[in-house]
Amino acid sequence: MRHLISMKDIGKEEILEILDEARKMEELLNTKRPLRLLEGKILATVFYEPSTRTRLSFETAMKRLGGEVITMTDLKSSSVAKGESLIDTIRVISGYADIIVLRHPSEGAARLASEYSQVPIINAGDGSNQHPTQTLLDLYTIMREIGRIDGIKIAFVGDLKYGRTVHSLVYALSLFDDVEMYFVSPKELKMPEDIIEDLKAKNIKFYEKESLNDLDEDVDVLYVTRIQKERFPDPNEYEKVKGSYKIKKEYVEGKKFIIMHPLPRVDEIDYEVDKLPQAKYFKQSFYGIPVRMAILKKLIEDNER
Amino acid sequence: MRHLISMKDIGKEEILEILDEARKMEELLNTKRPLRLLEGKILATVFYEPSTRTRLSFETAMKRLGGEVITMTDLKSSSVAKGESLIDTIRVISGYADIIVLRHPSEGAARLASEYSQVPIINAGDGSNQHPTQTLLDLYTIMREIGRIDGIKIAFVGDLKYGRTVHSLVYALSLFDDVEMYFVSPKELKMPEDIIEDLKAKNIKFYEKESLNDLDEDVDVLYVTRIQKERFPDPNEYEKVKGSYKIKKEYVEGKKFIIMHPLPRVDEIDYEVDKLPQAKYFKQSFYGIPVRMAILKKLIEDNER
Amino acid sequence: MRHLISMKDIGKEEILEILDEARKMEELLNTKRPLRLLEGKILATVFYEPSTRTRLSFETAMKRLGGEVITMTDLKSSSVAKGESLIDTIRVISGYADIIVLRHPSEGAARLASEYSQVPIINAGDGSNQHPTQTLLDLYTIMREIGRIDGIKIAFVGDLKYGRTVHSLVYALSLFDDVEMYFVSPKELKMPEDIIEDLKAKNIKFYEKESLNDLDEDVDVLYVTRIQKERFPDPNEYEKVKGSYKIKKEYVEGKKFIIMHPLPRVDEIDYEVDKLPQAKYFKQSFYGIPVRMAILKKLIEDNER
Numbered sequence: 001m002r003h004l005i006s007m008k009d010i011g012k013e014e015i016l017e018i019l020d021e022a023r024k025m026e027e028l029l030n031t032k033r034p035l036r037l038l039e040g041k042i043l044a045t046v047f048y049e050p051s052t053r054t055r056l057s058f059e060t061a062m063k064r065l066g067g068e069v070i071t072m073t074d075l076k077s078s079s080v081a082k083g084e085s086l087i088d089t090i091r092v093i094s095g096y097a098d099i100i101v102l103r104h105p106s107e108g109a110a111r112l113a114s115e116y117s118q119v120p121i122i123n124a125g126d127g128s129n130q131h132p133t134q135t136l137l138d139l140y141t142i143m144r145e146i147g148r149i150d151g152i153k154i155a156f157v158g159d160l161k162y163g164r165t166v167h168s169l170v171y172a173l174s175l176f177d178d179v180e181m182y183f184v185s186p187k188e189l190k191m192p193e194d195i196i197e198d199l200k201a202k203n204i205k206f207y208e209k210e211s212l213n214d215l216d217e218d219v220d221v222l223y224v225t226r227i228q229k230e231r232f233p234d235p236n237e238y239e240k241v242k243g244s245y246k247i248k249k250e251y252v253e254g255k256k257f258i259i260m261h262p263l264p265r266v267d268e269i270d271y272e273v274d275k276l277p278q279a280k281y282f283k284q285s286f287y288g289i290p291v292r293m294a295i296l297k298k299l300i301e302d303n304e305r
Numbered sequence: 306m307r308h309l310i311s312m313k314d315i316g317k318e319e320i321l322e323i324l325d326e327a328r329k330m331e332e333l334l335n336t337k338r339p340l341r342l343l344e345g346k347i348l349a350t351v352f353y354e355p356s357t358r359t360r361l362s363f364e365t366a367m368k369r370l371g372g373e374v375i376t377m378t379d380l381k382s383s384s385v386a387k388g389e390s391l392i393d394t395i396r397v398i399s400g401y402a403d404i405i406v407l408r409h410p411s412e413g414a415a416r417l418a419s420e421y422s423q424v425p426i427i428n429a430g431d432g433s434n435q436h437p438t439q440t441l442l443d444l445y446t447i448m449r450e451i452g453r454i455d456g457i458k459i460a461f462v463g464d465l466k467y468g469r470t471v472h473s474l475v476y477a478l479s480l481f482d483d484v485e486m487y488f489v490s491p492k493e494l495k496m497p498e499d500i501i502e503d504l505k506a507k508n509i510k511f512y513e514k515e516s517l518n519d520l521d522e523d524v525d526v527l528y529v530t531r532i533q534k535e536r537f538p539d540p541n542e543y544e545k546v547k548g549s550y551k552i553k554k555e556y557v558e559g560k561k562f563i564i565m566h567p568l569p570r571v572d573e574i575d576y577e578v579d580k581l582p583q584a585k586y587f588k589q590s591f592y593g594i595p596v597r598m599a600i601l602k603k604l605i606e607d608n609e610r
Numbered sequence: 611m612r613h614l615i616s617m618k619d620i621g622k623e624e625i626l627e628i629l630d631e632a633r634k635m636e637e638l639l640n641t642k643r644p645l646r647l648l649e650g651k652i653l654a655t656v657f658y659e660p661s662t663r664t665r666l667s668f669e670t671a672m673k674r675l676g677g678e679v680i681t682m683t684d685l686k687s688s689s690v691a692k693g694e695s696l697i698d699t700i701r702v703i704s705g706y707a708d709i710i711v712l713r714h715p716s717e718g719a720a721r722l723a724s725e726y727s728q729v730p731i732i733n734a735g736d737g738s739n740q741h742p743t744q745t746l747l748d749l750y751t752i753m754r755e756i757g758r759i760d761g762i763k764i765a766f767v768g769d770l771k772y773g774r775t776v777h778s779l780v781y782a783l784s785l786f787d788d789v790e791m792y793f794v795s796p797k798e799l800k801m802p803e804d805i806i807e808d809l810k811a812k813n814i815k816f817y818e819k820e821s822l823n824d825l826d827e828d829v830d831v832l833y834v835t836r837i838q839k840e841r842f843p844d845p846n847e848y849e850k851v852k853g854s855y856k857i858k859k860e861y862v863e864g865k866k867f868i869i870m871h872p873l874p875r876v877d878e879i880d881y882e883v884d885k886l887p888q889a890k891y892f893k894q895s896f897y898g899i900p901v902r903m904a905i906l907k908k909l910i911e912d913n914e915r
Contacts, residue, residue, distance in 0.1 A: 032609060034345025040644025042673055044666075053397065056349075056375050060401040063347055063373040068673040070666050084874035087881075092663065092873060095896035096670040263397060264389035271392075286400035304642060337914060339650025358702065361654075361680050365706040368652055368678040568702060569694035576697075591705035 001302055003114040003121045004295060007132045007168055012175045019140050021294035022287075029064060029290060038067035041300055044097035046089070047073045047124070048080070048104040053263070054124050054131070057285075058101045061292035070097060087116045094118040099300050102126070120299035128164060134262060135168040137291040138223075141284040145258050146220050149173070155182035155215055155257075158225035158245050158268060161189040165262045166225055170195060174202050181206040182215055186241040189231060211244060212251060222247070222278075224261045226268050246270065252278050260284050306607055308419040308426045309600060312437045312473055317480045324445050326599035327592075334369060334595060343372035346605055349402035351394065352378045352429070353409040358568070359429050359436070362590075363406045366597035375402060392421045399423040404605050407431070425604040433469060439567060440473040442596040443528075446589040450563050451525050454478070460487035460520055460562075463530035463550055463573060466494040470567045471530060475500060479507050486511040487520055491546040493537060516549060517556065527552070527583075529566045531573050551575065557583050565589050611912055613724040613731045614905060617742045617778055622785045629750050631904035632897075639674060639900060648677035651910055654707035656699065657683045657734070658714040663873070664734050664741070667895075668711045671902035680707060697726045704728040709910050712736070730909040738774060744872060745778040747901040748833075751894040755868050756830050759783070765792035765825055765867075768835035768855055768878060771799040775872045776835060780805060784812050791816040792825055796851040799841060821854060822861060832857070832888075834871045836878050856880065862888050870894050 001014065010018075028035055043062040045055050050073060059069045072093065080089060086109060093100060094117040102110050107127030114121040125131040142149050154173065156166050160183050170191075173179045181199070183191045183206060190208065199206050209215060224247055232238040247259065249272040261269060261281040273279050306319065315323075333340055348367040350360050355378060364374045377398065391414060398405055399422040407415050412432030419426040430436040447454050459478065461471050465488050475496075478484045486504070488496045488511065495513065504511050514520060529552055537543040552564065554577040566574060566586040578584050611624065620628075638645055653672040655665050660683060669679045682703065696719060703710055704727040712720050717737030724731040735741040752759050764783065766776050770793050780801075783789045791809070793801045793816060800818065809816050819825060834857055842848040857869065859882040871879060871891040883889050 032345075034341075036644075040642075040674070040676070042670060052377055052380075056377060056398070056401060059375050060347060063375070064345070066345070070669050070673070072662055072666060075662075082874050083876040088873070088875060091892045092895045093666070095892060096666060096899060263393070264387050265393060266388040282396045282400060285397045289401060337650075339646075357682055357685075361682060361703070361706060364680050365652060368680070369650070371650070568698070569692050570698060571693040587701045587705060590702045594706060 001299065003110075003117075003123075004132055004299065005110045005114055005121065005123045007135050007172050010132075015136065015139060015172065015175070018136055018291070018294050018298065019143055021298060022136075022140050022290040023144075025290035025293040025297075026287075029293075034066065035064060036066040037297060038062065038065040038300060041065075041067040041099070042097040043067060043069045043296065044093045044100045045069060045071050045073070045124075046093060046100055046102050047071075048075055048086075048102075048109075051103055051125065054103065055101075057288045058122075058124070058133075058292055058296075061289050061296055064289065065293055065297060067098075067296070086113060090117050090121075098303075099296060103131075120303050122295065122299065125164075132168065133288070133292055133295060134165055135172050136295070137284065137288040138165070138169050138260065138262075139172060140291050141260060141280060141287050142221060144287065145280055145283070149179070150177040151179065152176075152220045153180040153182070153216065153218060154221040154223060155184055155219045156191075156223045156225070157184045157212065157247070159189045159227045159231060160185040160191040160225075162228075162231060163225045166223065167192075167195060169223070170199070174199060174204055179204065182209055182219060183207070184209045184212055184215060184245070186210070186227070186245070188237065188241070189227065212247075217255075219257050222257045222259045224259060224268055224281075226264075226266055242268075247273055249273055249276065252276050306604065308415075308422075308428075309437055309604065310415045310419055310426065310428045312440050312477050315437075320441070320444060320477065320480070323441055323596070323599050323603065324448055326603060327441075327445050327595045328449075330595035330598040330602075331592075334598075339371065340369060341371040342602060343367065343370040343605060346370075346372040346404070347402040348372060348374045348601065349398045349405045350374060350376050350378070350429075351398060351405055351407050352376075353380055353391075353407075353414075356408055356430065359408065359439075360406075362593045363427075363429070363438075363597055363601075366594050366601055369594065370598055370602060372601070391418060395422050395426075403608075404601060408436075425608050427600065427604070430469075437473070438593070438597055438600060439470055440477050441600070442589065442593040443470070443474050443565065443567075444477060445596045446565060446585060446592050447526060449592065450585055450588070454484070455482040456484065457481075457525045458485040458487070458521065458523060459526040459528060460489055460514075460524045461496075461528045461530070462489045462517065462552070464494045464532050464536060465490040465496040465530075467533075467536060468530045471528065472497075472500060474528070475504070479504065479509055484509065487514055487524060488512070489514045489517055489520060489550070491515070491532070491550070493542065493546070494532065517552075522560075524562050527562045527564045529564060529570075529573055529586075531569075531571055547573075552578055554578055554581065557581050611909065613720075613727075613733075614742055614909065615720045615724055615731065615733045617745050617782050620742075625746070625749060625782065625785070628746055628901070628904050628908065629753055631908060632746075632750050632900045633754075635900035635903040635907075636897075639903075644676065645674060646676040647907060648672065648675040648910060651675075651677040651709070652707045653677060653679045653906065654703045654710045655679060655681050655683070655734075656703055656710055656712050657681075658685055658696075658712075658719075661713055661735065664713065664744075665711075667898045668732075668734070668743075668902055668906075671899050671906055674899065675903055675907060677708075677906070696723060700727050700731075708913070709906060713741075730913050732905065732909065735774075742778065743898070743902055743905060744775055745782050746905070747894065747898040748775070748779050748870065748872075749782060750901050751870060751890060751897050752831060754897065755890055755893070759789070760787040761789065762830045763790040763792070763826065763828060764831040764833060765794055765829045766801075766833045766835070767794045767822065767857070769799045769837045769841060770795040770801040770835075772838075772841060773835045776833065777802075777805060779833070780809070784809065784814050789814065792819055792829060793817070794819045794822055794825060794855070796820070796837070796855070798847065798851070799837065822857075827865075829867050832867045832869045834869060834878055836874075836876055852878075857883055859883055859886065862886050 110123035415428035720733035
């Protein structure tokens with residue numbers, strides 16, 4: 001593994017290896033002792049569009065490993081503004097750093113960058129493609145909180161049409177055995193046809209629902225995403241729909257599932273739910289640190305071998 | 306001590322303990338040797354409004370201790386812009402970092418944050434409340450330069466109505482014994498009535514003056530603040546007034562007092578004064594480093610105990 | 611050496627000493643082992659105008675040495691916006707950091723800052739003056755790729771009138787023995803008269819050319835710079851001219867010279883040239899790291915002696 005561009009580049013074996021390494025990283029974090037595993041190494045975060053949360057999560061992971069970070073986010077004031085190409089920028093930065101986390105608005109940017117970089121590239125989002133580290137931390141959360149990925153029943157709730165996080169996780173889960181999926185969304189925001197076709201081709205059990213109330217009691221994970229007003233041509237339609245996908249305390253109490261959310265949350269989960277044992281979204285966010293530590297360490301070490 | 310939100314949360318004993326620890330930090334700094342006291346720890350600076358100087362002072366303190374920093378200042382491009390609440394932001398960041406320095410425009414924000422954070426919160430200013438670390442570094446400067454805080458005579462000069470720094474320091478000094486205070490300001494910018502009442506209730510000696518010339522020769526500290534044009538409804542009033550509170554070389558020479566200023570200075574102290582031995586404002590700014598080192602260290606250690 | 615403000619402050623001996631130290635730094639970098647040569651030290655990058663590339667290069671150099679960085683680039687939101695002078699800013703920051711890299715739009719700013727700073731100042735550009743570390747990395751590139759500086763033949767191509775990089779390098783090369791220079795530019799962008807006079811006074815061999823085709827086959831270095839449209843009063847004039855100074859694959863193949871460029875490149879060198887062995891501009895950019903490491907280390911150590 002030289003770069004991490006897309007979940008489609010890695011198989012189940014490699015995923016499990018990363019999750020395993022992340023578990024070790026989490027244990028090291030728990031000791032509260034300083035680590036020097038990447039001492040002297042430099043991560044460059046190169047963000048052509050802002051994403052503070054993702055950037056901070058990677059920076060934290062690098063620093064927890066004893067490594068250092070340089071940050072290039074103010075692109076309007078950089079060489080890019082003078083007309084420099086992505087390729088030239090990557091060539092220069094890959095002469096400074098040991099690894100690059102790239103976020104770019106154009107689909108394919110990360111793949112292109114990886115062809116010109118001397119050091120590993122991690123895709124932190126390019127266009128409509130989801131960044132693979134989000135998917136890996138989602139998988140890690142399931143593994144840690146449910147104890148397994150094979151055989152789980154997972155319900156996706158909210159915007160399933162535009163939610164990149166959801167598409168990438170659905171794909172990744174399709175690599176595991178006997179996963180059952182429930183897709184709960186307003187009809188305007190249903191899972192895209194190509195993903196549905198792919199699941200059918202792979203013989204994966206899935207069920208499309210329009211309401212939380214139609215959901216199998218037995219589900220292990222409720223993966224909630226934000227429904228954005230802008231997605232509806234008619235604002236009235238949005239107002240009508242949004243309430244029905246809001247997760248409330250009464251709905252959650254006594255259920256066996258855990259609740260995940262890629263964050264930021266706006267109002268799709270009631271604040272009162274936060275205190276319930278089912279709420280795992282802040283833990284999920286924390287799990288991004290050991291997962292990204294595992295990935296940074298693996299890629300840098302593989303590259304220097 | 307789990308958080309540092311307001312000077313009103315800590316007593317004289319605790320203040321003296323922090324000043325004492327700061328003295329040790331200053332001595333360690335003077336050795337010029339690298340420290341690893343907070344190696345592997347991460348400070349998050351979360352600034353909902355900019356304050357570069359305060360941010361850099363905290364970052365320097367953390368790095369001098371061997372710790373690391375992650376910075377969230379570009380809030381317009383972050384999850385906050387997507388509608389995330391302060392509480393959610395704090396919950397996520399407190400999963401990344403070991404301590405958070407928070408600056409926020411709304412009064413009470415730091416207290417609220419502390420109720421949801423897993424890690425200590427330091428208030429670096431919320432609304433009209435002054436940040437307590439400024440007050441602690443002011444006290445440290447007096448201790449270092451005068452040798453004691455009990456029994457000092459201190460004159461506050463300039464904008465005493467809106468100056469948060471002044472209000473917080475006046476309160477903190479009221480915890481010490483036999484402190485005498487002089488308030489020198491234009492009548493438009495006099496010390497607020499509630500603070501006056503509080504001092505009377507505590508039987509603290511204070512004197513209100515309209516001119517520097519009425520000041521007791523014997524004063525130990527001249528604490529100067531900026532008079533902002535915007536504070537005057539009538540610009541002519543400002544022009545008339547400002548000259549009389551400007552500190553000039555001739556006024557200072559031969560006096561026994563030290564001059565303090567929270568900085569930035571615009572023109573309320575003549576540049577010629579900088580070379581005089583009474584000028585301590587740049588030293589005061591430097592003292593912010595050992596004081597913040599002491600606070601970071603204490604809070605992180607107390608939290609992990 | 612207490613500060614690095616201008617190439618005119620240092621002689622050939624000192625230049626060679628820095629290049630020598632840079633060579634050692636490059637060898638240390640190649641070991642891939644973490645360095646702690648500046649552990650516990652802090653570099654402050656104070657940029658009154660943005661220059662992301664320069665800032666990242668210094669930050670990388672500092673971090674490779676085990677040192678730390680604080681960054682002050684968002685000046686509109688800092689004390690500067692409240693009316694603080696450069697001198698006060700430098701006084702405060704020099705109480706935080708062990709060395710300052712300063713970029714400022716006004717000529718003479720770095721020199722002024724050095725008079726008030728307790729710690730070394732490195733000029734990263736002030737007004738029309740080039741920053742000396744760019745020149746030192748250019749010299750280092752020549753030394754590493756050609757094996758010597760004395761006696762080289764170098765051609766400068768492009769905008770020789772406004773190119774600060776070129777002016778500073780021409781001056782520095784004039785300190786070496788038997789250097790021959792070729793100046794290839796449109797007549798609107800010829801080398802300024804004062805530099806020409808200086809070269810004549812020093813008896814340095816130089817030749818002015820209007821076309822790449824008139825160039826001596828035997829040249830060792832082709833130093834290419836960007837021709838900016840804005841430099842031409844008449845846009846048609848620019849369109850006519852620009853093609854003739856573009857470096858193409860056919861021109862380069864089989865030649866003995868190396869190609870340098872301060873970057874960013876826009877379209878003055880064809881992308882196809884990048885793969886040819888003559889292309890050294892990305893290597894040149896990398897060489898900025900060991901050169902800046904050498905300078906940071908030397909200045910901090912000299913200051914603490």
